[in-house]
Amino acid sequence: MKKTAVIFFLIMAVSAFTGAQKKSSRNLPANAAITYLEGSFHVYDRLQKQIWSHPELGFLETLSSAAHQQHLRENGFTVEAGVAGMPTAYVATYGQGGPVIGILAEFDALPGLSQDTVPYRKPLVEGGNGHACGHNVFGAGSIAGAVAVKQWLEANRRQGTIKVFGTPAEEGGGGKVYMVREGLFGGVDIVLDWHPGTQNAVSTGTGTAIRMIDYTFRGVAAHAAGSPDKGRSALDGVEAFNYMVNLLREHVPASSRIHYVIVNGGEAPNVVPDYARVSYYIRSPRRDVLEELTAWTGQAAEGAAKGTQTAVSHEVIAGFYELLGNRRLQELVQQKLELTGGVIYDEREREFAREIVKGLNLSDTILAGVARVQPLREPSAGGGGSTDVGDVSWNVPAVSFNTAVFIPGSAGHSWQNAAAAGTTIGTKGLINAAKVFALTAIDLYSNPQIIQEARQEFEQKRGAGFQYVPLLGNRPPALDYRVKK
Numbered sequence: 414m415k416k417t418a419v420i421f422f423l424i425m426a427v428s429a430f431t432g433a434q435k436k437s438s439r440n441l442p443a444n445a446a447i448t449y450l451e452g453s454f455h456v457y458d459r460l461q462k463q464i465w466s467h468p469e470l471g472f473l474e475t476l477s478s479a480a481h482q483q484h485l486r487e488n489g490f491t492v493e494a495g496v497a498g499m500p501t502a503y504v505a506t507y508g509q510g511g512p513v514i515g516i517l518a519e520f521d522a523l524p525g526l527s528q529d530t531v532p533y534r535k536p537l538v539e540g541g542n543g544h545a546c547g548h549n550v551f552g553a554g555s556i557a558g559a560v561a562v563k564q565w566l567e568a569n570r571r572q573g574t575i576k577v578f579g580t581p582a583e584e585g586g587g588g589k590v591y592m593v594r595e596g597l598f599g600g601v602d603i604v605l606d607w608h609p610g611t612q613n614a615v616s617t618g619t620g621t622a623i624r625m626i627d628y629t630f631r632g633v634a635a636h637a638a639g640s641p642d643k644g645r646s647a648l649d650g651v652e653a654f655n656y657m658v659n660l661l662r663e664h665v666p667a668s669s670r671i672h673y674v675i676v677n678g679g680e681a682p683n684v685v686p687d688y689a690r691v692s693y694y695i696r697s698p699r700r701d702v703l704e705e706l707t708a709w710t711g712q713a714a715e716g717a718a719k720g721t722q723t724a725v726s727h728e729v730i731a732g733f734y735e736l737l738g739n740r741r742l743q744e745l746v747q748q749k750l751e752l753t754g755g756v757i758y759d760e761r762e763r764e765f766a767r768e769i770v771k772g773l774n775l776s777d778t779i780l781a782g783v784a785r786v787q788p789l790r791e792p793s794a795g796g797g798g799s800t801d802v803g804d805v806s807w808n809v810p811a812v813s814f815n816t817a818v819f820i821p822g823s824a825g826h827s828w829q830n831a832a833a834a835g836t837t838i839g840t841k842g843l844i845n846a847a848k849v850f851a852l853t854a855i856d857l858y859s860n861p862q863i864i865q866e867a868r869q870e871f872e873q874k875r876g877a878g879f880q881y882v883p884l885l886g887n888r889p890p891a892l893d894y895r896v897k898k
């Protein structure tokens with residue numbers, strides 16, 4: 414591109430961006446937090462892109478966690494790193510006294526979903542990792558919100574504490590569960606959380622409680638053609654087990670989910686495998702049903718081992734509670750989300766989004782949704798996914814919402830999401846999320862009776878006899894769960 418063309422392009426991009434910002438901030442109150450966020454797009458665009466460019470898997474997020482911590486330290490937070498036995502977990506704190514508000518920040522990526530910021534499938538690294546759940550913008554948005562809150566506390570000389578919980582390995586490792594178990598959320602009044610989505614909406618579903626269990630079968634190795642009678646196949650054990658689970662599936666509550674992958678099925682067809690391993694996720698919106706399903710699946714594993722003359726052992730890799738919703742907080746966040754508004758694409762972003770939608774065989778009328786805020790939905794039980802935010806929500810009143818980071822119509826954990834999360838669309842979504850955090854926190858600091866109301870609802874929903882028992886038991890963090898074995 415010629416120099417004049419470059420300058421023209423920059424002017425167009427900047428004016429499109431500032432135009433969108435003006436539009437989206439029309440209704441917002443003028444305060445130090447919002448002023449900070451409206452002037453910091455480039456800061457968080459760089460931070461999210463830095464993390465997006467180095468996608469790291471659960472518990473291995475060394476660079477991502479370090480980038481978070483550095484930014485928080487530079488902005489006056491004290492950071493305690495390597496908490497709860499996890500090298501990449503951290504707690505960052507600013508301020509003094511109560512109320513104490515926590516914000517959750519995730520940063521792990523997914524295997525196999527490497528993707529460039531283009532509207533067609535193009536891995537940057539074949540088979541490499543990618544931010545297909547948008548945790549690069551998730552973490553950066555949470556930090557942006559916390560730093561904005563700090564600006565407000567400082568400018569107004571207010572008492573209050575803001576904490577960022579850097580929570581590793583959301584995708585299967587369950588970092589938050591260990592932080593809860595360690596008591597790191599003690600003294601926190603309210604936890605705020607968000608997740609990149611295809612809409613701007615407050616989350617009102619409970620999701621599902623989950624147990625992730627690895628079953629290892631052991632048999633006897635032998636020449637598969639020469640002396641098969643001397644062998645006992647660990648893979649047979651796995652296959653018989655999976656078959657039984659696929660039969661029992663018919664007889665479990667329809668809201669349950671059971672799925673597996675064989676992570677080790679032997680090395681060569683001419684060797685009867687003496688070792689095989691299968692990873693299971695078992696889910697239900699109800700923890701008591703999950704207990705029954707876990708027991709039944711365990712019986713199927715024992716039965717399969719018996720019938721194939723192999724031995725089976727199991728290891729609970731992680732387990733999360735379903736979410737405990739808080740209507741008072743959902744209503745508060747809805748109000749702040751409506752003030753903030755949706756994500757406004759510029760022409761370049763719209764073109765990118767149109768291409769993605771075309772590839773999904775959908776009409777681009779679907780794109781209008783990103784500029785709107787969804788009405789507050791009724792609370793609902795279930796929904797497929799699970800998150801370790803569940804355990805937090807049973808220990809501190811918590812609330813979660815989405816902003817439109819991903820292109821409508823895209824599936825979760827898709828290359829389309831990895832692509833969108835690395836663009837300025839992702840940054841717009843994260844700045845909106847940060848505004849919602851800041852506005853919500855300011856209301857909570859200014860009106861502590863909202864915290865009382867949220868607390869009351871929380872206590873009542875948990876029930877008097879509630880005792881927190883982690884679904885993953887006493888195990889230490891599975892720090893190597895993403896390391897190929």
Ligand SMILES: [Zn+2]
Pocket residue numbers: 546584826
């Ligand atoms: Zn995910």
Ligand SMILES: [Zn+2]
Pocket residue numbers: 546547548583608
């Ligand atoms: Zn996620």
